[in-house]
Amino acid sequence: MTEAERPDIIDVDDRVRAGSTSQIQDMPAYREHWARAEADPGGYWLAQAKQRVHWRKPPTRGLEGDFWSVRDSPIAWFGDGELNVSESCLDRHLERRGDKTAILWEGDEPSEVRKLSYSQLHAEVCRCANALAELGLKKGERAIIYMGMVPEAAIAMLACARLGAVHSVVFGGFSAEAVRDRVRDCGASIVITQDVGKRGGKNIPLKRTVDAALEGEHGVEKVLVYQRDAEAPAELVSMQDGRDLWWHDTVDKASETHEATTCGAEDPLFILYTSGSTGRPKGLVHTCAGYLTWTAYTHAVTFDLREDDVYACAADIGWVTGHSYIVYGPLCNGATSVIFESIPTYPDVDRYWDMVARHQITVFYTAPTAIRTLAAHGPEPVRKHDLSSLRVLGTVGEPIDPVAWQWYYEVVGQERCAVVDTWWQTETGGHCITPIAPATPEKPGSATLPLPGILPTLVDDDARALIGPGQGRLCLEHPWPGIARTVWGDHERYVSTYFTMFEGRYFTGDGCRRDADGYYWITGRVDDVLNVSGHRMGTAEFESALIAIDELAEAAVVGYPHPVKGQGVHAYVVLQPGSDDRAEAAKNAHRAVRASIGAHARIDRLQFVPGLPKTRSGKCMRRILRKIAEGEPDKLGDVSTLADPSVVEVIVRGAELFS
Numbered sequence: 001m002t003e004a005e006r007p008d009i010i011d012v013d014d015r016v017r018a019g020s021t022s023q024i025q026d027m028p029a030y031r032e033h034w035a036r037a038e039a040d041p042g043g044y045w046l047a048q049a050k051q052r053v054h055w056r057k058p059p060t061r062g063l064e065g066d067f068w069s070v071r072d073s074p075i076a077w078f079g080d081g082e083l084n085v086s087e088s089c090l091d092r093h094l095e096r097r098g099d100k101t102a103i104l105w106e107g108d109e110p111s112e113v114r115k116l117s118y119s120q121l122h123a124e125v126c127r128c129a130n131a132l133a134e135l136g137l138k139k140g141e142r143a144i145i146y147m148g149m150v151p152e153a154a155i156a157m158l159a160c161a162r163l164g165a166v167h168s169v170v171f172g173g174f175s176a177e178a179v180r181d182r183v184r185d186c187g188a189s190i191v192i193t194q195d196v197g198k199r200g201g202k203n204i205p206l207k208r209t210v211d212a213a214l215e216g217e218h219g220v221e222k223v224l225v226y227q228r229d230a231e232a233p234a235e236l237v238s239m240q241d242g243r244d245l246w247w248h249d250t251v252d253k254a255s256e257t258h259e260a261t262t263c264g265a266e267d268p269l270f271i272l273y274t275s276g277s278t279g280r281p282k283g284l285v286h287t288c289a290g291y292l293t294w295t296a297y298t299h300a301v302t303f304d305l306r307e308d309d310v311y312a313c314a315a316d317i318g319w320v321t322g323h324s325y326i327v328y329g330p331l332c333n334g335a336t337s338v339i340f341e342s343i344p345t346y347p348d349v350d351r352y353w354d355m356v357a358r359h360q361i362t363v364f365y366t367a368p369t370a371i372r373t374l375a376a377h378g379p380e381p382v383r384k385h386d387l388s389s390l391r392v393l394g395t396v397g398e399p400i401d402p403v404a405w406q407w408y409y410e411v412v413g414q415e416r417c418a419v420v421d422t423w424w425q426t427e428t429g430g431h432c433i434t435p436i437a438p439a440t441p442e443k444p445g446s447a448t449l450p451l452p453g454i455l456p457t458l459v460d461d462d463a464r465a466l467i468g469p470g471q472g473r474l475c476l477e478h479p480w481p482g483i484a485r486t487v488w489g490d491h492e493r494y495v496s497t498y499f500t501m502f503e504g505r506y507f508t509g510d511g512c513r514r515d516a517d518g519y520y521w522i523t524g525r526v527d528d529v530l531n532v533s534g535h536r537m538g539t540a541e542f543e544s545a546l547i548a549i550d551e552l553a554e555a556a557v558v559g560y561p562h563p564v565k566g567q568g569v570h571a572y573v574v575l576q577p578g579s580d581d582r583a584e585a586a587k588n589a590h591r592a593v594r595a596s597i598g599a600h601a602r603i604d605r606l607q608f609v610p611g612l613p614k615t616r617s618g619k620c621m622r623r624i625l626r627k628i629a630e631g632e633p634d635k636l637g638d639v640s641t642l643a644d645p646s647v648v649e650v651i652v653r654g655a656e657l658f659s
């Protein structure tokens with residue numbers, strides 16, 4: 001009997017009628033699925049892909065390729081299948097769920113609510129696809145989406161998918177420079193944006209930023225602009241003749257029927273740039289079928305999705321969490337997905353809980369930084385609201401400390417809800433190590449156990465795989481359907497970043513501990529990337545912005561533990577010989593970081609130092625700076641390889657004065 005014929009794998013829609021779209025309700029089922037996916041990955045995932053995805057031509061092939069040969073032959077899943085992702089997310093639901101709410105939008109002001117049913121969303125996506133086609137966007141071409149949290153952002157993504165075009169969403173907080181880099185790197189021919197974004201009662205000048213990004217050389221021919229606020233200040237929104245078009249003049253007037261383009265399983269669906277710890281951002285490429293299978297599966301299994309769920313992920317669409325768990329996973333599963341435009345503290349610190357009660361939200365997914373921020377206000381703002389609708393609580397983005405976990409579980413979840421601490425990455429496409437809501441016994445602070453298809457290994461410094469409990473670098477052993485296939489335009493970078501550190505294994509960049517029960521505890525990153533309030537920024541991005549200003553000669557940036565933001569940013573800077581105006585340098589430093597990375601980038605501590613601790617070969621020893629920033633100058637370890645060890649004492653003294 002083939003995997004696809006097994007009687008215990010029943011059609012997902014039957015499960016839906018039975019209440020849950022997950023097939024894993026307890027630990028024996030979990031173990032059995034995990035073992036099956038390990039023993040026969042091709043068969044297991046082919047069966048899942050056939051059940052969860054709507055195919056034009058169903059695949060017969062499972063996995064092709066492996067982590068050993070990934071340099072020469074990229075990983076492929078379901079390679080001979082054909083589909084259009086937007087049909088899985090829209091068309092196939094029309095018959096049974098046409099009137100069901102697909103997107104429940106809550107605007108910046110709590111009074112602004114919009115609901116789009118599956119048939120309305122389908123019509124909007126068709127209109128948008130027709131309009132984009134009219135503007136010249138073709139299969140395989142790239143579109144940058146630089147928008148706030150409006151339904152039109154999801155509509156634009158799905159419209160690109162419908163045309164077989166490749167979208168690249170850029171987080172709406174990024175600067176013009178960041179947008180320009182991404183426009184150029186992916187060779188976008190069109191930018192989709194909006195006049196202004198709304199966040200916490202403020203206007204975010206999205207269109208103006210796009211205008212600045214498009215100064216200089218690029219291949220963008222058209223800019224499509226959604227009007228969020230007809231009364232937005234005129235100086236924020238100027239339209240360029242011939243290039244810029246209003247959404248309401250084009251999309252709204254287009255036909256609501258559109259024949260979706262047939263795509264190959266391995267055609268690119270989108271490019272998403274990570275923060276990039278070294279200079280140029282990495283554009284990770286996700287392809288149609290494997291990504292969709294993985295997001296649909298994990299969304300259903302991790303959250304134990306039910307047909308009548310009101311599911312809310314509070315992430316931004318500009319991050320992978322928004323792609324996988326606001327748009328693609330939930331819509332593929334026919335769920336009601338909330339899009340939230342505002343911030344957790346606007347108009348007040350009870351915004352989330354007010355929203356949960358008003359919409360009867362059943363599954364709520366956010367980041368530890370938001371939980372810590374809200375926990376600081378105590379239980380009262382939560383207790384004011386009736387949260388009895390909640391069933392599952394999720395977190396993602398960074399390790400959640402046990403204190404914040406307990407608060408989430410006790411105060412928000414009233415000790416009744418499952419808490420799923422989901423570990424995954426842009427590269428993995430979806431959840432990898434996470435509790436399964438109804439099945440996995442939790443431990444506060446642990447991402448618990450790997451999903452079926454995920455084979456974690458902890459590797460020590462000598463590249464030996466650890467057996468049993470221990471701590472090491474987290475690697476994954478075998479391709480799963482959701483893994484990113486390449487870095488856009490630079491496959492070698494993909495190979496060297498993820499597959500050369502430990503040959504034949506995908507290296508995640510994270511450190512991890514495994515306990516005696518086989519549970520995984522992510523310890524953080526082993527590289528030099530900062531995670532500030534859930535925003536990931538490379539230290540190198542800060543440093544290059546800092547040394548670009550006239551007054552500064554050198555800079556080294558490290559993170560230190562911050563009670564609310566997770567990590568704070570500590571910048572060590574060296575003045576340019578001859579300049580001595582520290583106040584002026586500091587002002588320019590803050591401005592430069594903001595301009596080159598974005599408004600979310602802030603230096604918490606700026607320390608002027610006479611020099612950086614460098615090795616004789618000229619490499620900055622960051623571990624020393626990290627220890628000093630962490631307030632542990634007595635634990636510097638061996639400093640004998642430094643060119644000038646005396647500089648360390650001066651830095652330590654300066655740090656004491658500083659804090």
Ligand code: ATP
Pocket residue numbers: 274275276277319320395396397398399400421422423424425426427447508509510522524525529536537
């Ligand atoms: P870049 O690759 O440019 O450095 P990034 O890795 O910071 O970008 P993401 O892919 O969004 O961007 O983040 C993935 C990382 O976030 C993981 O590698 C891990 O360090 C952290 N992370 C995410 N979820 C969890 C979690 N539940 N527990 C612990 N860490 C998490």
Ligand code: MG
Pocket residue numbers: 274425426509
């Ligand atoms: Mg990463």
